[in-house]
Amino acid sequence: MTSTLRRLVIMPAWNEESVVGSTITELLRVVTDADLLVVDDGSTDGTASAARDAGAHVMVLPFNLGVGGALRAGFVYAWEHGYDQAIQVDADGQHDPTQVEAVLAGLEHADISIGARFAGAGDYRVRGPRAWAMKLLSSVFTRAAGVQLTDVTSGFRAANRRTILQYTRHYPAEYLGDTVDSLLTAIRAGLTVVQVPVAMRPRQGGEPSHAPWKAAVYLLRSAFALLIALTRERTPARELPTRRAAA
Amino acid sequence: MTSQLVFGAVAVVVAFVLFRLLRAGRIREKYAALWILIGVGIIALAAWPGLMVELSHLFGVAVPSNLLFFAAILLLLGVALHLSLEASKLEDEVRTLAEQVALIRTDLDDARATATAASDDGTDPDRTRG
Numbered sequence: 001m002t003s004t005l006r007r008l009v010i011m012p013a014w015n016e017e018s019v020v021g022s023t024i025t026e027l028l029r030v031v032t033d034a035d036l037l038v039v040d041d042g043s044t045d046g047t048a049s050a051a052r053d054a055g056a057h058v059m060v061l062p063f064n065l066g067v068g069g070a071l072r073a074g075f076v077y078a079w080e081h082g083y084d085q086a087i088q089v090d091a092d093g094q095h096d097p098t099q100v101e102a103v104l105a106g107l108e109h110a111d112i113s114i115g116a117r118f119a120g121a122g123d124y125r126v127r128g129p130r131a132w133a134m135k136l137l138s139s140v141f142t143r144a145a146g147v148q149l150t151d152v153t154s155g156f157r158a159a160n161r162r163t164i165l166q167y168t169r170h171y172p173a174e175y176l177g178d179t180v181d182s183l184l185t186a187i188r189a190g191l192t193v194v195q196v197p198v199a200m201r202p203r204q205g206g207e208p209s210h211a212p213w214k215a216a217v218y219l220l221r222s223a224f225a226l227l228i229a230l231t232r233e234r235t236p237a238r239e240l241p242t243r244r245a246a247a
Numbered sequence: 248m249t250s251q252l253v254f255g256a257v258a259v260v261v262a263f264v265l266f267r268l269l270r271a272g273r274i275r276e277k278y279a280a281l282w283i284l285i286g287v288g289i290i291a292l293a294a295w296p297g298l299m300v301e302l303s304h305l306f307g308v309a310v311p312s313n314l315l316f317f318a319a320i321l322l323l324l325g326v327a328l329h330l331s332l333e334a335s336k337l338e339d340e341v342r343t344l345a346e347q348v349a350l351i352r353t354d355l356d357d358a359r360a361t362a363t364a365a366s367d368d369g370t371d372p373d374r375t376r377g
Binding site: 039057058059060061062063065069072073076077080173 | 342345346348349350352353357
């Protein structure tokens, strides 16, 4: 699908020197009708230069802000540079670039499009407290959004311009703030969400932790993040300035 | 009587140190105000020992020192909370600044690269936007 929409791929990277280059190379080969912005989140290794060598446009944060901080910086960039759509993609190669188009296509039906792991494609499985946490998150979000959402902690998400504006206003740097809090607040602001099934690949660097106590802590922290986000006052999403109508 | 002198001395020292810090501009008034208030309170209590007993009768506390401890804990809790709030606000402001600096630097680098490319005539300097 070719479109006249201006699209930005936001890739937050923190000390990903070893993998960021190959992720970018692959992404640039597959995704041709979008610009790429790598947000170097205060890396202490050569992430920024590795990304530049691979041909990416790089924004360097002066120090580490956390995923949420890096992403908000990316969304502020997208907003100020007039992008119509932005999609966040992990630097560790977990998100398949060939699915970028599919996730972006979800924006035809909603303000936010989530590439979800449990929606049929792929074979990602979890058990124990982590599974309970995901079940809790999924049920709360499904109720709030009015559509079935199975993987709200997925970092493979696309936003239209209205959502980009919302994210520049509310995108917490807290733990889970980049996924749970920002999404729930956006939904409560009246933005719509759609879920697109995607297969995720194993990360190229490092294995995700499956220690039970870590999973339990994860459950507690998700519940806490939910509680905070759910009890926060609703602020309706701002309407876009009308100058975009001409574009 | 000795205890009165000790408390009085402590209060005076605290007030003096705060005053000097404030004068040197090393502590902001909004933080100092609370401490000065506490200092004044301690001086009042030291100068007028009967006050504590009166107050504890008023609040129905049997042992006056317990009222003192309760008040002290409450005050310290307030101070700690205030500092946490200020720290959170500062972190938020720092985050926004970092974002803005990164944004400006990125745009500046782009503008420079474009200018260099224009003067060198030809070579594409970077993946350009839009």
